[in-house]
Amino acid sequence: MIFSQTDPLGNPSQQGQTALATEGHWHVVVLNDPVNLMSYVVLVFKKVFGFDETKARHHMLEVHEQGRSVVWTGVREQAEAYVFTLQQWHLTAVLESDEAR
Numbered sequence: 001m002i003f004s005q006t007d008p009l010g011n012p013s014q015q016g017q018t019a020l021a022t023e024g025h026w027h028v029v030v031l032n033d034p035v036n037l038m039s040y041v042v043l044v045f046k047k048v049f050g051f052d053e054t055k056a057r058h059h060m061l062e063v064h065e066q067g068r069s070v071v072w073t074g075v076r077e078q079a080e081a082y083v084f085t086l087q088q089w090h091l092t093a094v095l096e097s098d099e100a101r
Helices: 014-022 038-049 053-066 076-088
Strands: 026-031 068-074 092-097
Touching: 026 053, 026 076, 038 053, 038 068, 038 076, 053 068, 068 076, 076 092
Parallel strands: none
Antiparallel strands: 026 068, 026 092
16 A cells, blocks of 8 residues: 655645655565576575675575575665566566565
C-alpha cells in the first residue's frame, strides 16, 4: 500500500508517492537449481558482489542446503540490477520485498 504525502496546503506530493514506492529494503534471493556447480556459484558471487571466498562459500552452502540465500539487501533499483546480472550468469535469482516474509 502506498500512502501519499501532502504539502502544507494539503495537495498530494507526487515526489512523495515515488519515494515511498521505491523505499524500503529489497532482497536479492538466489534459489537452488540442479544445473549449476557449487564452484560456479561461488565464482559468480565473488565476481558479482565482490565477496571473499569464505562469504561466497557460505552463501553457496545456504543455497545448497536451505534452497535459498539472501545475498544482498538494499534499495529496489540496485536489487533489480543484481537480479538481472545473476540471471545473466544463469543463476536462479528473484527480487523479494522486505514485507514478503
